[in-house]
Amino acid sequence: MSAWDEQSRPGPWQRWKRAASAFDEEPETGGGQVMSSGIERRACEFHLLRYVPDAVRNEYVHIGVILREEGSRDPAQVRFTRDWRRVRCLDPEADTALLEGMESELRRRFQAEPDGSLMRLLTESLSLSVQMTEPKAYLAESLPAGMEELMRLYVEPAPRERVPRLSGRAAIQARMRTEFERAGVWELMRKRIAASEYTRPGDPLRIDVGYRPNGVIRMFHAVSLEPGVEMAKVLAFSAAGLRAGVERVEKASLELTAVIEPAARLGATDAEPERLEMYRFGVETMEEHQIRVLTTPDLGRVAETARRELRA
Numbered sequence: 001m002s003a004w005d006e007q008s009r010p011g012p013w014q015r016w017k018r019a020a021s022a023f024d025e026e027p028e029t030g031g032g033q034v035m036s037s038g039i040e041r042r043a044c045e046f047h048l049l050r051y052v053p054d055a056v057r058n059e060y061v062h063i064g065v066i067l068r069e070e071g072s073r074d075p076a077q078v079r080f081t082r083d084w085r086r087v088r089c090l091d092p093e094a095d096t097a098l099l100e101g102m103e104s105e106l107r108r109r110f111q112a113e114p115d116g117s118l119m120r121l122l123t124e125s126l127s128l129s130v131q132m133t134e135p136k137a138y139l140a141e142s143l144p145a146g147m148e149e150l151m152r153l154y155v156e157p158a159p160r161e162r163v164p165r166l167s168g169r170a171a172i173q174a175r176m177r178t179e180f181e182r183a184g185v186w187e188l189m190r191k192r193i194a195a196s197e198y199t200r201p202g203d204p205l206r207i208d209v210g211y212r213p214n215g216v217i218r219m220f221h222a223v224s225l226e227p228g229v230e231m232a233k234v235l236a237f238s239a240a241g242l243r244a245g246v247e248r249v250e251k252a253s254l255e256l257t258a259v260i261e262p263a264a265r266l267g268a269t270d271a272e273p274e275r276l277e278m279y280r281f282g283v284e285t286m287e288e289h290q291i292r293v294l295t296t297p298d299l300g301r302v303a304e305t306a307r308r309e310l311r312a
Contacts, residue, residue, distance in 0.1 A: 041139040045068065049064035049133075063155065078107055100191070169224040225266060228278065
C-alpha cells in the first residue's frame with residue numbers, strides 16, 4: 001500500500017484521486033432507432049450552456065453543450081469550449097479558469113449522480129453567469145459524434161476570417177491540454193494546483209497540471225520565454241519551497257517540469273546572440289533549481305508516459 005493510501009488525513013492529492021477515479025468507469029449502452037439510411041440513431045436531448053456576464057443586457061456566448069440519451073441511466077455528457085476568445089471579447093474580465101473548472105465539476109457530478117435532477121446539479125455547480133437553455137430533441141449516431149456536431153453547430157462554428165494564433169504561455173498551455181487529452185488522461189489530472197497548499201498562505205502561483213502515479217508527484221507548468229525570463233525566475237524561486245511542501249504534506253517527492261518553446265521558434269539562434277543568451281539563461285536558471293525543462297515537441301512522449309502510469 002502506498003503512502004498516499006496510508007495517510008489517515010487525506011491531502012489534496014488523495015481527495016483528487018478519489019474524485020478522478022469515477023472517470024475510469026465504463027458507461028452502459030442504451031438503445032436507439034434505425035433511420036431509413038440504415039444508421040442507428042439514438043434519441044437524445046441537449047442543452048446549451050451560455051455565458052451571460054450581464055443579466056440586464058442579456059448578451060451571451062454559447063460555451064458548452066450537455067447531451068444525454070433519453071431513457072438511459074448513463075450519465076449526461078458535457079463539454080465546454082477550448083477557445084475562450086469569444087468569451088473574452090464579450091467580457092475581458094471573464095475568469096476562464098473558473099469556467100474550465102465547472103466542466104470538470106459537472107462531469108464529476110453527472111458521473112456520481114447519473115439519475116440526479118439535471119437542474120439541481122447545474123444549480124449547485126454553475127455560477128450565476130452561466131445559464132442553461134431549455135432541452136431540445138436530437139438524434140445522434142453516438143454520444144461522442146453527437147457532441148462533436150453540436151459543438152460545431154452552436155459553440156465553436158468555423159471562423160469567418162483568419163483568427164490570430166495563440167502565442168506565449170497560452171500556446172504552450174493549449175498544446176499541453178491537447179496532448180494529454182489525446183492520451184486520454186486530461187480528466188485524471190489536477191489542474192491549477194495552488195502552490196499555497198504546499199508553501200504558505202498568499203502564494204499566488206498555480207501550477208498548470210499534475211498527477212501522482214505512485215510515490216512521486218509530477219507537475220507541469222507552461223513557461224514562455226518569449227517575453228523574457230521573468231516566468232522562469234518565478235518558478236525557480238518557488239521550486240524549493242514547493243518541493244519541501246509536497247514532501248511534508250503528501251509524503252512524496254516532486255518532479256517539477258517546465259514546458260517551454262523551442263529556441264528556434266523564438267528566434268534564439270546563433271544569428272540572434274542576445275535572444276539566444278536570454279533563452280539559455282532562462283533554461284539554466286530553472287535547471288539549477290532542479291526543474292526539468294522540456295519543449296513543446298516533447299509533450300507527446302510525456303503524455304504517453306502519463307497514459308501508461310495512470311491507466312496501469
